Amino acid sequence: MKTLGIDIGGSALKGAPVDTTTGKLLAERFRIETSAEQKPAEMAKAVAAMAKHFAWTGPIGLGFPGVVESSTIWTSANLHKKFIGCDGATLFGEATGCPIAMINDAAAAGIAEMHFGAGRGFTGKALLLTLGTGVGSCLAYQGVVVPLELGHFPWGKHGKSAEKYVAASVREQKDLSWKEWGGRLHEYVEVLEKLLWPELIIIGGGVSADHAKFFKFVKPRAKLVPAEFFNNAGIVGAALWAAEKK
Ligand code: BGC
Numbered sequence: 001m002k003t004l005g006i007d008i009g010g011s012a013l014k015g016a017p018v019d020t021t022t023g024k025l026l027a028e029r030f031r032i033e034t035s036a037e038q039k040p041a042e043m044a045k046a047v048a049a050m051a052k053h054f055a056w057t058g059p060i061g062l063g064f065p066g067v068v069e070s071s072t073i074w075t076s077a078n079l080h081k082k083f084i085g086c087d088g089a090t091l092f093g094e095a096t097g098c099p100i101a102m103i104n105d106a107a108a109a110g111i112a113e114m115h116f117g118a119g120r121g122f123t124g125k126a127l128l129l130t131l132g133t134g135v136g137s138c139l140a141y142q143g144v145v146v147p148l149e150l151g152h153f154p155w156g157k158h159g160k161s162a163e164k165y166v167a168a169s170v171r172e173q174k175d176l177s178w179k180e181w182g183g184r185l186h187e188y189v190e191v192l193e194k195l196l197w198p199e200l201i202i203i204g205g206g207v208s209a210d211h212a213k214f215f216k217f218v219k220p221r222a223k224l225v226p227a228e229f230f231n232n233a234g235i236v237g238a239a240l241w242a243a244e245k246k
Helices: 040-053 088-096 105-116 168-173 178-196 206-217 230-245
Strands: 002-008 012-019 030-033 060-064 100-104 125-131 135-141 144-148 200-204 223-226
Touching: 002 040, 002 105, 002 230, 012 040, 012 230, 030 040, 040 060, 040 088, 060 088, 060 105, 060 230, 088 100, 100 105, 100 230, 105 125, 105 135, 105 144, 105 200, 105 230, 125 178, 168 178, 168 206, 178 206, 200 206, 200 230, 206 223, 206 230
Parallel strands: 002 060, 060 100, 125 200, 200 223
Antiparallel strands: 002 012, 012 030, 125 135, 135 144
């Protein structure tokens, strides 16, 4: 089966048609620049442009960087606040004329990695963290993926969201060395291990391509591995989600 997977992010919309039996992209992925100020109607236009680029008329899986219940978006930490309360299936369905399956972006990445990537065949407890503009998270156990919001774990003396301290975007903004940032990640992972006791930790997001530069500073009890899909996990997982929902 073929579905179109789209990953909505803080700086870009990325998408590609995916063969959901193999997890392979069927065309070169397409990218549309977006900004965090974009309101839902403008984002819907960008999603429609993505579908048009691939002359797409079938099911679309859409990963969104916030809490998604069924197809309702409940949080939008790094995108426009007007998304809160929006029904994604209606918003993006009307814009594209296609059936839409909504999912949290990190849960989508988790589905891709557990099916075809770093977690394939692993049935124990795996924690996936995506490090990008924010921090996405999910747990998988016996192959079942559960979306989490560990990026908003209260951190530091003012209890700010942990992602304000440990996201990949923070390393760039604050110009932190790999060692400094890796040290932050170590502290964060140490706390998550106390709460969740994963056996495997998969690190995704664009920065996972640079894992050799910071994995040496992160020393969890669990086995630590980079995501295999790197930045395409969100696209592939959203596409798999859409196929499952059919
Ligand atoms: C959102 C999560 C999302 C993560 C990565 C967080 O700010 O609350 O839902 O998975 O960013 O995009």
